[in-house]
Amino acid sequence: MSADMKCWLVMQGATFEEEFQGNFLWAPHHNEAGNCMFYWSNMRRLRPGDIVLSYVNLHIRAISVVQRLPMDAPKPPSWKSKAPNWSNIGWQAKLDYEKIDPIDLRPLWPTLVERSQKKYSAFNTQRVSGNQGYLYELTPEAADVILGKVTGNFDSDRAEGDIAAGTDQATLTKIRIGQAAFRAKLLELWGHKCCVTGCEKLELLRASHIVPWATARTSERIDPYNGLPLAANYDIAFDRHFISFDETGRILKSPRIEWRELSKLGVIETATLSRLDDRHAPYLARHRELTKDA
Structure with missing residues (x-):
């Protein structure tokens, strides 16, 4: 990952399709006890251009790019019954998603654990399972392990110098994902x-x-x-x-x-x-x- 871009992993599960279709992430400010979990408040740290990997049942199903700074927003209507103990106001981020050929994380698990931070890691060290939570920052080393497995056409016929010159958002997302995957594969090749x-x-x-x-x-x-x-x-x-x-x-x-x-x-x-x-x-x-x- 480049120095000016972070990579995040979001545990979506049952919320994936709704968030994918709506091009957003949402997390509450706090629970009914007034506590705010770090994996919720991480939403405030998202910045435009950051990469987000969608984790669903031990697979990465989509990659998205953050489009703008998170803002306060009401809880999605369909979540009121799913998460009644969450605050009705939370942080929402606008994303541009791209579905990918699913990446199975199970064979990568030991490497991901080794290359992740010891505290606040997304990856359970005792078993092959994601830790309970929502949004986790990945170390550059862990992000590159996953991005190096991305397949598909994320290229564009535009040159790098044309990216800022009126590039449509869908093309910009493909370019950014493609560049992140290229960097990951290149670094892996050279140790x-x-x-x-x-x-x-x-x-x-x-x-x-x-x-x-x-x-x-x-x-x-x-x-x-x-x-x-x-x-x-x-x-x-x-x-x-x-x-x-x-x-x-x-x-x-x-x-x-x-x-x-x-x-x-x-x-x-x-x-x-x-x-x-x-x-x-x-x-x-x-x-x-x-x-x-x-």
Whole structure:
């Protein structure tokens, strides 16, 4: 997950279809005793652009993107009989949902438990079952485990630079989900670290396309071999075609910049990729051509 986007898991169960059809989440302010549970008050922490995974019977059934800040709203009418002990006013968030091929979490459970926070985790450590509650924040590591299993077409024919230019909401949601899935698969491929520096701080890593999104074919945009997980300083130089990498993974620089300028960014002349796969080769060859001609 990128540093500016959180991923959440919502335990929906019997409420899934209604929330899916209505494109919302809702949680009460408190119960009849006046207590507010942390998994309800987490609703206040949702921000536009956050990813939400819908958990239903040990499967992720949908992925959604938060559209706006949560607001106070009355309890959905059909919930009054289901949850009479909840307050009549709660927090509601507007989401844009996409149903997906269900992801079975059971084979992933040990990894999810290991990569989750110890306190306030969504995943029961004693048995394969979600903890009782509603909305849980996922660690970036746990989110990437799930998002790496997403299948389906979440791409768009729009280029990355066109996203803000009047993109319709359904397309924007597909793009954001597709990018999150691409990042997760890329990080898994490289062991969740920068492929040059070895940095493991996920908030500092960027999922950089080798062949830019704008010029890549649809299948190439979501291919993890068309990507490198790079620390931010290497990412900006790679993205702007000031650097590339040769067939062995050794760094190359563009004629447009000198090593002394790159070194000021911490980009060094001896840098190499930690490993390469044959499937990276055609993408890197195209990137080198763009770097040479930029």
